[in-house]
Amino acid sequence: MAKRTYNRFWRWHFYGALFMAPLLITLTLSGIGYLFYTNVENIAYKDLFFGNSEETYQLTIDEGISLVQHENPGYDITKVMMMEExxxxxxxxxxxxxxxxxVFLDEHNEIVGSQDAKYTYANIMRNIHSSLFAGGTVVNYLVELAACWAVFLLLSGLYMTWRGKALMKPKKPARRIAIKxxxxxxxxxxTIPMLVIIFTGLPWSAVMGDFIYSASQDHPSIGTPLLQQQPPASDMSEIPWAVRKEEAPSSGEPDPHANHGGGKMPGMDMGGNGILIEKLLWKARDAGIEKPYTIIAPSSEDGVFxxxxGSNTGVTGLDVSPYDEMxxxxxxxxxxxxxxxxxxxYGILAxxxxxxxxxxxxxxxxxxxKILNLLVCLAFLYLIFKGFQMWLVRKKTGSLSAPPRAGRPVTAGFIILMVVLGVLxxxxxxxxxxVLLIEGILHLARRKRRPASV
Known part of the structure; x- marks a missing residue:
């Protein structure tokens, strides 16, 4: 019974690694690249991040925003990120x-330069890591599937290590045994640090990410707090994860005595009744909000600023401590x-x-x-390499040399583990x-080819 269970784990471990390794290598390498995106961007985009325009005339933030809107026809300004010096x-x-x-504004609120968001280093690494830079639902599912199988590979590897006593040093080690x-x-x-890395990345995944967020929203005691709000229509990638899909409260009626003329984000059709961004900065300061922070434009006449x-904005220079999220x-x-x-x-889940x-x-x-994550990722890549090396040593010419099929019965422990992982x-x-359907079809095909007994 124990041998059958071992062979079953070994067989599934083998095929899972064989088919998922290319994706896992891609995700790990892109993850390593993303680890250092702030360091890379601070150098690669030094002029945009820290440089000054040739213009030295001091503009207000609203004048700078208007200038950007004028020089970028066809675009609406949706976010303003006020960074620390x-x-x-x-x-x-x-x-x-x-x-x-x-688009970047210097200390005089003059335009320094611009960049295409799709081709910044951080966004390229993020898109490769989350969707292989191809996008689409199918690709997102494939990436998440690879992460899920990585969990099984780690857990099944632990089982085989324990059951096969693989950590014990043999008296006469063969090359394959040494590699194993x-x-x-x-x-x-x-295993433990890698599982932590995998599960802390799942909030951005297609299926589990939506499930986790829905659970957080539906159960405020463990998730995100309830607000009486109206959902904004603008993209909110710089808003903290815990409230990213929360509805925002509505503004009151337009104040006829408000400071008019430029307070709205240019391109937003709000009738010109919004406050100046400069005034909003003072309001934020009075509320105790210090840089860095993001301002999201209202999306409707009753929307809000x-x-x-956020602690996970994905924008160089914008992240804060989790305690400071708001x-x-x-x-x-x-x-x-x-x-x-x-x-x-926030609730405990958020x-x-x-x-x-x-x-x-x-x-x-x-x-x-960064160094800890880097070491874990490099070790994971080396783990994959040693696994393939171990297979090549035992592989026979002209054969896949897959592990032997496990006969029946299937142990309760194996079934429980598969069900738990499948539910989670x-x-x-x-x-x-x-996989079970394919195994069943192959089993029936082998039975049909088997010669009838005389």
């Missing part, structure tokens, strides 16, 4: 055809604060991912976080059903 202010522009552009022992040691050491600080809503006409959601109001996502991205506790990771569960 020495970073320049960064504006996000969006067009109707889905294009996105970043190295493979087993690496897998044992990195959203001012947020999202504040300001009336677009008066500039008065309406409501604020802070880290202390707090976990508020810490977990920056841990996954490698900037929760500075350089040590729905895409993995679906893939298991497909």
């Amino acid at each position: 020495p970073y320049n202010t960064r504006l996000t522009l969006a067009s109707e055809d889905g294009g996105e552009r970043y 022992r190295t493979h087993a040691w690496i897998g044992t050491v990195i 959203i001012v947020s600080k 999202t504040a809503y300001f009336d677009q006409y008066s500039g008065d604060p309406i409501s604020t959601v802070g880290y202390s109001e 707090k976990w991912f508020t810490w977990g996502i920056p841990l996954h991205e490698g900037h929760l506790f500075g350089w040590p976080n 990771m729905p895409l993995y569960g679906i893939s298991l059903v497909i």
Whole structure:
């Protein structure tokens, strides 16, 4: 019975590694690249991030925004990112055809330069890591499926290490045994940190990410707090994960005595009744909000300005400590604060991912976080390499040399593990059903080819 269970884990481990290794290598390499995106971008985009325009005339932030809108026809300004010194202010522009552009303003609010958002280093690494830079639902599912199978590979590897006593040093080690022992040691050491990295990345996944967020929304006691809000239509990627899909409260009626003429984000059709951005900055300062933070433009006549600080923005110079995360809503006409959601109001699930996502991205506790993640990723790549090396040593010419099929019966422990993983990771569960169907078809085909007994 134990041998059959071992062979079953071995066979599934073999095929899972064989088919998922290319994706896992791609995800790991892109993850390593993303770990250091802030360091790369600070050098690659030094002039945009820290440079100055040749113009030295001092403009207000609203005049700078108007200048950007004038020089970028067809684009609407949707976000203003107020950075700490020495970073320049960064504006996000969006067009109707889905294009996105970043424009930078210096200390005089003069234009320093711009870049296509799609081709920045951080966005390229992120898109490769999350969707192989191809995008689309199918690709997103495939990436998530690879992460789910990585969990099974790690857990099944631990079982085989324990059951096969792979960590024990043999008296007369053959080359394959030595490789297997190295493979087993690496897998044992990195299983827990690798599982942490995988599960802290799942909030951005297609299926489990939506499930986790829905659970967080439906159960405020463990997730995100309830707000009486109206959903904004603008993209909110710089808003903290815990409140990213929360509805925003509505603004009051337009104040006929408000400071008119330019307070709205240019290109937003709000009748010109919104407050000046300069005034909003003062309102944010009075509310105790310090840089860095993002301002999201109202999306409708009764929408609000959203001012947020996030620990997982994906924008160089914008991340803050999880404790400092907050999202504040300001009336677009008066500039008065309406409501604020802070880290202390998150439920335990939202707090976990508020810490977990920056841990996954490698900037929760500075350089040590980056180095730790890097070492785990490099060890994971070496683990894959040793696994393939072990297969090639035992592989016979002209044969796949897959592990032997396991006969019946199937142990209860194996079934329970597969069911639990399938429930926790729905895409993995679906893939298991497909694997079982394929195994069943192959089994029937072999039985038909088997000669009848005389």
